[in-house]
Amino acid sequence: MITDPEQLEPQPEPAPDKKKTAPMQVVLYNLLAVFAYTVLFRMLGEQGVFLELFAVPIHTIVCLIAAPVTRKWEWLISAFVVAGIGFATCVGAWSIQ
Secondary structure, three states, X not given: OOOOHHHHOOOOOOOOOOOOOOOOHHHHHHHHHHHHHHHHHHHOOHHHHHXXXXXXXXXXXXXXXXXXXXXXXXXXXXXXXXXHHHHHHHHHHHHXX
C-alpha cells in the first residue's frame, strides 16, 4: 500500500515541444517551393526553362544534404519528390516547345 502523499498525487505531464514539426511538413514546404519557382520561371519564358534546369538539381542536392544533417527522412522523401516533379515539369516544358 502506498502511504507517501507525493506518490498519490498525479504527476504533471511535460509540456509538448513546440518546435516539433509535423512529419510531412518538410515535404509540403519543399513542394510549395517547387511550385513557386516553377510558376516564376514559366513567366520568364524560354530563359525560365533553363533556370529551372539548374534550380531543380540544386534543390534536390540541398534536400539530400539536409537529410543526414537533420536526421529526418522527410528530407530524403522531399529530394525524391522534388526530383520527380522537377524532371516531369522539364520534360513537359520541352515537349510543348
